[in-house]
Amino acid sequence: MEKRATTESTALPSDILPQVFFWNENFETGFEEIDHQHRGLVELVNRLPALSRGVPGAPALAEVLSELRAYAALHFSTEEALWESLPYEDPLIHYLQLHEKEHRDFTRKVAEMGQSTAPETVGEIVHFLTHWLARHILEADRRMAFVLKGVKKRLSLREAMAAAEGELDLTETFTRTVLSMYDQVVDQALRLMEEMARRKAAESSLRLFGQVFMSVRDGILLLDPDGLIVDANPAFCRRLLVRREDLVGRSIFSPSPSLLDPASLSQAFQKAKETGHFSGTILIPREEGEADTLWASLSPVLGETGETSHLTAIFSPVGELLKENEVLSATANQDPLTGIPNRRLFNDRFGRALREAVSGGQRGALILIDLDHFKALNDLWGHPAGDQILQAAARRLREAVRQSDTGARLGGDEFAAILSGLHPEREVATLEAQAAAEKIRLALSRPYEISVPCEGGGEDSFLHSCPPSLGVVLFGGESLDEEKKVFEAGDRALYQAKHAGGNAVMMAEEPELEGKHEA
Missing domain, CATH: 3.30.450.20 (PAS domain)
Incomplete structure (x- = not known):
């Protein structure tokens, strides 16, 4: 007799699985092996409703159907062996052909239905299997049992088959009643599983809400x-x-x-x-x-x-x-080394200053700053020494500009400043911008005190000069009013200051300021 350990491995507790197929003594055929296999098929069918709504712990549909097909194949094989034990006459050939067709149709139908993953597919499969199993037990296998018993009583094969058909005619009403009853049981079981799934989902939501509420x-x-x-x-x-x-x-x-x-x-x-x-x-x-x-x-x-x-x-x-927002804002908008505005915040403020100057008929100025001789110090003494220069330069820049203006580090040894609210007259605004740039130049031109570690321990200090080159360009009024053009003009002025030997302020030339009027 075969063993079915796999059936028990995925079975759910009995309080979770409602029964859709109830075993009845009227299903007994009198052949122990066949009846045992019938009970195994019933057990597999009774596991299917739990799959209709994803009950926790339920096996996958494909897993159950695969086991069902394998077990049904074993059952058909056992039945075929019993049929073939009878005298090989014409009536037997007919029944063997019917038996083979039933097995083939069953396997194909279960395989087709198992292709779908929709929850309602489980209901269709359960309806099909309960009908098939009840009719298979009450008709096909009872017919086989009657024939086998008749032959055992020394009836001819034809006589045994005729007697079997007579017995089945007497129980046709019982068979129809059983099938109708199972239709109702299946519907109730599926509704019960759906309600259980809804209840478990509600309980899970309540537990989650409780955890959130408390934590x-x-x-x-x-x-x-x-x-x-x-x-x-x-x-x-x-x-x-x-x-x-x-x-x-x-x-x-x-x-x-x-x-x-x-x-x-x-x-x-x-x-x-x-x-x-x-x-x-x-x-x-x-x-x-x-x-x-x-x-x-x-x-x-x-x-x-x-x-x-x-x-x-x-x-x-x-x-x-507010404190958290301040920390996030500072992280996003401040240069981590120097603490002054970074390129992101600078671009935002420059765009706003340019729009306000253009729309209000005012003037402003952009000052681009580059530290001369910084790379040589950085290469010789390393980043710690260079960082000291950058931090000190940032402090001096912040002190040199007005509170209403912006000093920022764009990256490396590049700094910038935005001057707002300059005089509407270009000549006066130019003088104001030059004076502000000169104040920045003087502040950044002072030597920087640098501390570096000594080979024998301790630190050594020395002075290092990193005078700046500054390019200045006006914007707003009749001057440049596009960010890209303003930066390009400032870059050219900065290049001219460095080309002239550095430690100098260079204003963007008049033709560049008129660039927006050129064709």
């Missing part, structure tokens, strides 16, 4: 429509220095002591109920005087009738959010 950093309150506190998460309790048991059942508007500022809270509560949402700041009174500010988001929870059953209130500390 989130923002304070959360669940309120009833009158403002009574239904629940409060740990973050809210920590923020207000109160225990959860002292909050539940209490009105959020209770003045003794007041949890939140009554005026702003009442306004937020009413707006959330009337409009469906509120977002804004709410104060937390403190005994020491200064109140904390929270960002509150209140939203109603609608019940089955569409009316507000609860309200959720989420409180975020504004101060901490």
